[in-house]
Amino acid sequence: MVVFGNYVYSKPLKHIFAFSKKDLPLCFTKIQKYAKYGYLVGYVSYEAGLFALQEQKEHKKPLLEFILFKRRSPLLASSLKSKALFYPTLKQGLNEELYKHTFEKVKHHLKAGNTYQVNLTQEIHLQSHCEGLxxxxxLLCMQDTDYKAYFKTPFVEIISLSPELFFKLKKDKITLEPMKGTIKRGENKQEDKKNKKNLKRDSKSISENIMIVDLLRNDISQIAKLHTLKIKSLLTIKTYPTLHQMVSKLQAKVPHKSLYEIFSALFPCGSITGAPKKSTMGIIQNLELRDRGVYCGAIGVITKNKARFNVPIRTLIRYQGEDFYRYGVGSGIVWDSKWEEEFKELQLKSQFLFPHNFKLLETILVRDNQAFLLSYHLKRLLKSAKDLGFDYPKILEDSYQSLKNPLDTLKNFEIFEPLLSKEGWESIPDTLLPFLKRDSNPSILRLLLGKEIFFEQIPYTPIYSHKVAFAKDYIHSHNDLLYHKTTLREHFKESFNQTIFDYIYSNEKGEITEGSRSNIVILKDNILLTPSKESGLLRGCMRQVLLDSKLIKERILWKKDILKAERIFCINSLRGIIEVTLNECKNTSN
Known part of the structure; x- marks a missing residue:
């Protein structure tokens, strides 16, 4: 499936690509030739740079790549439905110290008069269990845009939610819409209106936008018909789900100009370089020390007498051989910019990837001033917070560091109830004690981490059943939040009653995953087995203890394995190890 704008493209006929700048003129000649036979969808990488600067260098990634498609059809809402849930793991985040350091270098260049504005960027690395499509x-459900794109080739996979138009061409009329100036959405209508008004009056944003408009006027004037260049709108505010942006619009006529001539005059877009373009691109190359690739290049579609390209911001890119997505993000720096505000803008522009519309959760068995497997719980919570981009108070890290795991290994796998054992209990650190009610009766501590941290204790109640049943619905292994304990639990649809302790779920392939409140262990051929984490499940603390003790092994399991198991166990850190049996009348096929 290849998408650009509101269309899906099919029936590929030709594949055009170039790894060297010397091949670009020939590629554009081919593109112009093939345009009358269908629709050419593709991209030009930022490293294609200023076309006028010739070089012989062979690049490792394509500078240009287009595929000719015979057909296109409207992108239907029904084709966008998916049971997968995308919430990425952050493998490399924004680097505040590095940003501050490079920002100061930009300021030196501004002071020396080497540049008037620099678009300085950083790159985030993300991983997900979801497929690219x-x-x-x-993401489209959260932030639809006119210039969205999905494009996958042997070289690269591109997921673009760019709101910025680079240029559109219709016969000889060309339109450009540079985007410069950003402010976050308000918490309510009144604050949102105020923020929008503040952006419209912000001298820095106005200065940045007008500077880029002047740069693009200079670029387009090289190929525009005399007296046809007009500024159709200046400093208009456009609103998106997480932010407001300042946009201007230029139009001109470019009769008898080839696509190569248009790109030579305009590429890359001034809104993602700065001004003046040539010298500023040199400064960027020396400061960022990485290739931008498709990010900040151009993605678009070309057909007979028409073309439309976005500026690939808000874009995820995964190159051949990589198991992560790159997400570039930047802002324009001028003389009166402050590094703290610019860094916040980078965070704001990344926000739609991490909506944080839930809380992280740990449920911990406590009694007096002790907690069961506390170090395992805090370790899991801290890892999830780091992976999912949650800020967390220092007391959590300090509390975890003060603990020494008392249950590194268990010697035997046997029915185990934490309240009847001395093993696994840890003294609650002094840093956490003020948040808890001390009680000799056991209780369940719910530790919730969102924008703030919350502690609540609920009574510990006995279980009334040792029966389990197969759930009617399945859970999708491409749900990134399955692998973290959160307050989002819609994937567990079965409701509990006193006759069933837990429901056993399978994934979309039929592989057993977990219960809705416990992990599953079976005895088969005298080996204790638990479903593989690759099937899609939460790695419970009790499960981790048993794996660390080498008492259980991971394996892909199926419903037939449960049905033929010699024994079945449910395990979690509240109840320990419970032997269960299947409730025959409740078993249903997925």
Whole structure:
């Protein structure tokens, strides 16, 4: 599936690509030739740079790549439905110290008069259990744009939610819409209106936008018909789900100009370089020390007498051989910019990837001033917070560091109830004690981490059943939040009653995953087995203890394995190890 704008493209006929700048003129000649036979969808990488600067260098990634498609059809809402849930793991985040350091270098260049504005960027690395097309569909539900794109080739996979038009061409009329100036959405209508008004009056944003408009006027004037260049609108505010942006619009006529001539005059877009373009691109190359690639290049579609390209911001890119997505993000720096505000803008522009519309959760068995497997719980919570981009108070890290895991290994696998054992209990650190009610009766501590941290204690109640049943619905292994304990639990649809302790779920392939409140262990051929984490499940603390003790092994399991198991166990850190049996009348096929 290849998407650009509101269309899906099919029936590929030709594949055009170039790894060297010397091949670009020939590629554009081919593109112009093939345009009358269908629709050419593709991209030009930022490293194609200023076309006028010739070089012989062979690049490792394509500078240009287009595929000719015979057909296109409207992108239907029904084709965008997906049961996958995208919430990425952050493998490399924004680097505040590095940003501050490079920002100061930009200021030196501004002071020396080497540049007037620099678009300084950083790159985030993300991983997900979702397929690329599933990610595209998920993000589209949160932030639809006119210039969206999904494009996958042997070289690269691109997921673009760019709101910025680079240029559109219709016969000889060209339109450009540079975007410069950003402010976050308000918490309510009144604050949102105020923020929008503040952006419209912000001298820095106005200065940045007008500077880029002047740069693009200079670029387009090289190929525009005399007296046809007009500024159709200046400093208009456009609103998106997480932010407001300042946009201007230029139009001109470019009769008898080839696509190569148009790109030579305009590429890359001034809104993602700065001004003046040539010298500023040199400064960027020396400061960022990485290739931008498709990010900040151009993605678009070309057909007979028409073309439309976005500026690939808000874009995820995964290159051949990589198991993560790159997400570039930047802002324009001028003389009166402050590094703290610019860094916040980078965070704001990344926000739609991490909506944080839920809380992280740990449920911990406590009694007096002790907690069961506390170090395991805090370790899991801290890892999830780091992976999912949650800020967390220092007391959590300090509390975890003060603990020494008392249950590194268990010697035997046997029915185990934490309240009847001395093993696994840890003294609650002094840093956490003020938040808890001390009680000799056992209780369950719910530790919730969102924008703030919350502690609540609920009574510990006995279980009334040792029966389990197969759930009617399945859970999708491409749900990134399955692998973290959160307050989002819609994937567990079965409701509990006193006759069933837990429901056993399978994934979309039929592989057993977990219960809705416990992990599953079976005895088969005298070996204790638990479903593989690759099937899609939460790695419970009790499960981790048993794996660390080498008492259980991971394996892909199926419903037939449960049905033929010699023994079945449910395990979690509240109840320990419970032997269960299948409730025959409740078993249903997926």
């Amino acid at each position: 599933e990610i595209f569909k998920a």
